[in-house]
Amino acid sequence: MPIYKAPVEDTLFVLYDVLKMDGYGNLPGFADAPRDLVEAVLGEGARICEEVIQPLNVVGDTVGCKRNDDGSVTTPPGFKEAYKQYREGGWMALSFDPAYGGQGLPLTLNAAIGEYLSSSNLAWGMYPGLTQGAMAALYVHANDEIKQTYLPKMATGEWTGTMNLTEPHCGTDLGLLRSKAVPNGDGSYSITGQKIFISAGEHDMSDNIVHLVLARIEGAPAGTKGISLFVVPKFLPKADGTAGERNPLSCGKIEEKMGIHGNSTCVMNYDGAKGWLVGEANKGLNAMFVMMNEARMSVGIQGLSQSEAAYQNAVAYAKDRLQGRSLSGPKAPDKPADPIIVHPDVRRTLMTIRAINEAGRALMLWTALQADISHRSEDAAEKQKAEDHMGLMTPIVKGVLTDLGFDNAVKAQQMYGGHGYINEWGMGQFVRDARITMIYEGANGIQALDLVGRKLGANGGRAIMTFFNEVGTFCAQNKDDAALGPMIGALSKGLKDLQAATMWFMQNAMAKPDNAGAGSTPYMHLFGLVAMGYMWARMARTAQEKLAEGADERMTAKLATARFFFEQLMPESGAHLARVTAGADSMMALPAEAF
Numbered sequence: 001m002p003i004y005k006a007p008v009e010d011t012l013f014v015l016y017d018v019l020k021m022d023g024y025g026n027l028p029g030f031a032d033a034p035r036d037l038v039e040a041v042l043g044e045g046a047r048i049c050e051e052v053i054q055p056l057n058v059v060g061d062t063v064g065c066k067r068n069d070d071g072s073v074t075t076p077p078g079f080k081e082a083y084k085q086y087r088e089g090g091w092m093a094l095s096f097d098p099a100y101g102g103q104g105l106p107l108t109l110n111a112a113i114g115e116y117l118s119s120s121n122l123a124w125g126m127y128p129g130l131t132q133g134a135m136a137a138l139y140v141h142a143n144d145e146i147k148q149t150y151l152p153k154m155a156t157g158e159w160t161g162t163m164n165l166t167e168p169h170c171g172t173d174l175g176l177l178r179s180k181a182v183p184n185g186d187g188s189y190s191i192t193g194q195k196i197f198i199s200a201g202e203h204d205m206s207d208n209i210v211h212l213v214l215a216r217i218e219g220a221p222a223g224t225k226g227i228s229l230f231v232v233p234k235f236l237p238k239a240d241g242t243a244g245e246r247n248p249l250s251c252g253k254i255e256e257k258m259g260i261h262g263n264s265t266c267v268m269n270y271d272g273a274k275g276w277l278v279g280e281a282n283k284g285l286n287a288m289f290v291m292m293n294e295a296r297m298s299v300g301i302q303g304l305s306q307s308e309a310a311y312q313n314a315v316a317y318a319k320d321r322l323q324g325r326s327l328s329g330p331k332a333p334d335k336p337a338d339p340i341i342v343h344p345d346v347r348r349t350l351m352t353i354r355a356i357n358e359a360g361r362a363l364m365l366w367t368a369l370q371a372d373i374s375h376r377s378e379d380a381a382e383k384q385k386a387e388d389h390m391g392l393m394t395p396i397v398k399g400v401l402t403d404l405g406f407d408n409a410v411k412a413q414q415m416y417g418g419h420g421y422i423n424e425w426g427m428g429q430f431v432r433d434a435r436i437t438m439i440y441e442g443a444n445g446i447q448a449l450d451l452v453g454r455k456l457g458a459n460g461g462r463a464i465m466t467f468f469n470e471v472g473t474f475c476a477q478n479k480d481d482a483a484l485g486p487m488i489g490a491l492s493k494g495l496k497d498l499q500a501a502t503m504w505f506m507q508n509a510m511a512k513p514d515n516a517g518a519g520s521t522p523y524m525h526l527f528g529l530v531a532m533g534y535m536w537a538r539m540a541r542t543a544q545e546k547l548a549e550g551a552d553e554r555m556t557a558k559l560a561t562a563r564f565f566f567e568q569l570m571p572e573s574g575a576h577l578a579r580v581t582a583g584a585d586s587m588m589a590l591p592a593e594a595f
């Protein structure tokens with residue numbers, strides 16, 4: 001049975017030692033969250049994840065969800081009971097506005113818990129995850145009446161949420177969507193259409209399901225400019241706020257899929273279901289973007305989470321499995337062979353995953369902190385800077401942490417040799433579950449296009465210039481430090497490569513847009529590498545400062561891992577740059593018929 005221990009100490013190191021979270025007491029909710037409270041919340045979150053939710057991971061995978069003849073869906077054994085505990089613990093609205101029943105604590109804290117939850121059980125974590133995304137979209141765009149009707153019920157977790165974008169003929173290109181909305185004349189609309197792949201679309205964990213549905217109001221323009229967002233509940237709320245009459249919408253089928261079997265992926269049929277407009281007519285994509293951005297961050301965290309869970313198991317196995325002898329002489333002479341962790345190639349694999357996980361966690365928490373600043377700061381300049389950061393980093397967190405999360409799950413599986421391929425060890429589930437994170441919430445190729453096509457040039461390149469300045473200044477300040485110098489040298493080289501790739505796009509993509517499309521994925525990975533490198537440089541400096549105060553095994557390990565990252569992973573920046581600057585010619589040379 002796979003193991004998992006939430007990395008609470010590492011989260012605290014990043015939050016307090018590196019990001020100095022205690023310096024943000026001016027932000028609403030932060031003063032109410034002193035370090036001892038944060039430690040208690042993380043500790044209790046870790047406990048529920050390790051003891052209640054993680055033991056259901058294999059059950060969810062093997063039993064899966066079942067659609068019954070009446071269209072209801074039964075979740076795997078134990079899912080409902082675990083959800084009740086989660087709900088009663090107040091976890092759903094940890095960071096939500098107290099005006100609607102939330103606790104108002106930092107979003108950063110919720111992101112940290114989100115990692116533990118997904119590592120424990122990705123499929124289970126999607127039920128509350130989608131609810132939190134739907135709450136965010138309603139909070140920003142819905143009118144007061146809708147907010148009062150839905151948000152308090154969702155904040156307690158009594159009602160859960162979903163997002164309904166995808167239709168059989170459109171996923172990426174939502175401008176093609178056909179679901180339609182006809183005004184009923186009383187302010188409500190009748191929604192008709194079919195949505196597919198709807199996560200948590202039907203299940204037995206909550207009293208009501210609040211669907212956020214994209215549809216086209218009759219007569220609206222074609223394309224993305226004619227799409228509106230509607231709130232369409234499974235049960236229509238009664239005047240007293242409880243769930244009432246059944247709305248004509250149903251789950252037609254649940255998909256048989258590669259992984260996340262514990263989450264119900266539904267075909268949802270809307271047959272004249274009653275819904276209410278959220279935000280302005282024809283501006284539905286804008287409103288849905290709030291949910292999508294939240295969800296993209298969460299999916300990036302899911303990528304990290306699978307990498308971390310798979311890593312912890314691979315380490316345990318590598319310490320236990322005896323095969324061969326160390327190249328430098330036996331390390332366990334009393335045993336028939338050494339544990340495989342003595343072999344450099346095994347170490348390379350484990351160190352690669354570890355270096356990416358620790359940097360990924362720092363990048364994710366840094367970005368979550370910017371989300372808090374962007375939502376809560378009253379300083380206009382600080383707020384704008386944080387919003388810029390979020391816009392720039394969302395596709396990177398989503399695209400890079402999920403691509404690497406899957407790669408790392410495969411690497412961790414490799415540590416088991418043939419046993420990794422055998423279901424009993426549970427490594428296959430991490431690989432299968434991690435795979436979806438690269439696809440949903442916008443396939444990773446689309447994240448890369450979002451970064452290159454929309455985010456780089458936004459506001460005259462303000463966000464990326466701020467990032468370049470911040471990393472450049474850090475390098476200038478630390479380059480002469482004897483211990484950090486070599487790491488800073490590697491980071492500076494990565495930054496130069498990223499700047500050169502950015503410049504190349506400016507000079508070569510306007511006249512020939514295929515060049516931007518061709519280089520977008522290597523560019524996103526180059527950016528991710530530099531962002532993780534910056535995180536490692538900051539963590540290394542902090543570790544060094546702490547070591548100067550006294551011996552600390554964890555900080556010694558941090559410095560060793562930082563060194564590995566800069567020596568073994570950072571050099572990849574040059575290869576990414578070469579791919580970007582090679583342009584589109586070779587990949588577009590063949591006519592489609594030649595494939």
Ligand SMILES: Cc1cc2nc3c(=O)[nH]c(=O)nc-3n(C[C@H](O)[C@H](O)[C@H](O)COP(=O)(O)OP(=O)(O)OC[C@H]3O[C@@H](n4cnc5c(N)ncnc54)[C@H](O)[C@@H]3O)c2cc1C
Pocket residue numbers: 163164165166169170171172173196197198199200257265436439440441442443444445446449
């Ligand atoms: C298990 C699961 C759960 C899901 N949950 C939800 C959910 O809760 N709600 C929801 O609405 N949807 C959900 N989805 C749908 C998911 O978001 C889509 O599958 C995804 O966005 C891709 O859309 P598509 O499958 O139609 O692929 P397509 O859009 O057909 O894309 C196919 C491939 O072409 C590439 N591509 C497409 N257009 C371009 C372009 N312009 N430039 C470059 N490359 C391009 C894509 O990157 C992709 O690799 C889920 C899907 C799955 C499998």
